[in-house]
Amino acid sequence: MKKSIIALVSVLLISSCVSKKEIIYFQNDEIDQSKVSNSYKTIIKPDDLLQINITAQDLKAVQPFNLSAVAYATSTNSAVGVAQQQMYLVDTKGEIDFPVLGKINIGGLTRDEVIALLRNKLDPDYVKDPNINIRIVNYKIAVLGDVQRPGSYNIPNERITILDALALAGDLNISGQRNDILITREEAGKKVQYKIDLLSKDIFTSPVYYLQQNDVVYVKQNYARIQSASANSNTSLFISITSVIITLVTLITR
Incomplete structure (x- = not known):
């Protein structure tokens, strides 16, 4: 019995060991x-919430395009709280409803392309030489799986690499599978x-090295961790069955 226990412990220790080659980052290949x-x-996508700021020397000319959003009390019909700039939600068709200009399709365009599109629509009919700034207010990514702090993270500057994302999540656990990370x-x-x-250093040339809004990063557990979880589950079941059998045998032999 003692030999069996020693053998079982040895197997578990061996299966839980992780090779150094499976842990160290950027060890393979050359950049x-x-x-x-x-x-x-940054590509504009449906469900992006945009803040669009338009400025120019003629302050009166840009006022219709920088609307304020306020809440109103139903009893007095008066404004409540501090006025904030109107946000624009990109709908499922990739469109926003912009003041004066109406529906504009911007889905799939880059930020620079959207700025150029708006400038062409505004200048010179509405605003001369407009300066346009666009920001995605709800820019976020998610990191799931075998990391220290899985969750969803807001990115205020709209620039994040896969390494930055993993750092936000506290890096991979020692049991995280480093050579097969999935980005959706x-x-x-x-x-x-x-x-x-x-x-591999090839990560620095990957098309997903820079993440985009709503990307999901998933880190798989390595084989040893999966086997360990399976063994723990089976061990609990085995102990439960053994306890039931011992109880029945005790009752029968009394």
Whole structure:
């Protein structure tokens, strides 16, 4: 019996061991500098909540395009609270309803393309030489799976790499699978999945090195952790069954 217990413990210890080669980041391959890019583009997507600021020398001309959103008391019909700038929600068709200009389709465009589109519509008929600033208010990503702090994270500056995202989540647990991380992204209305390998320097040239709004990063558990969880579950079941059998045998032999 003692030998069996020792053997079982040895198997569990061996299965729980993780090779150093499975833990250290960026150990494989060389960085292809010709493929490394520090540029990234924010693509406007449905459900993005936009803050659009338009300024110009003629302050009166831009007032209709910088509406304030206020709440009104139903009893007195008077404004309540501090007025805030109107936000614009991109609908499922990729459109926003913009003051004066009406419906504008901006889904799938980059920020620069949206700015150019609005400038062409405003100048010179409404505003001369407008300065346009666009920000996604609800820009967020999610990190799930075998990390220290899984959850959803708001990104105020709209710029985040996969490494930044994992750092926000407290990095991978020691049992996290580093060579098969899954990123789910919406592209042209479809869910697309990418896989990256943190053990390789090729991550720096990956198309998902810079994340986009609403990307989901999933870190799988490694084989040893999965086996350990399975063993713990089976052990509990085995103990329960054994207890029932011992109880029945005791009652029968009395």
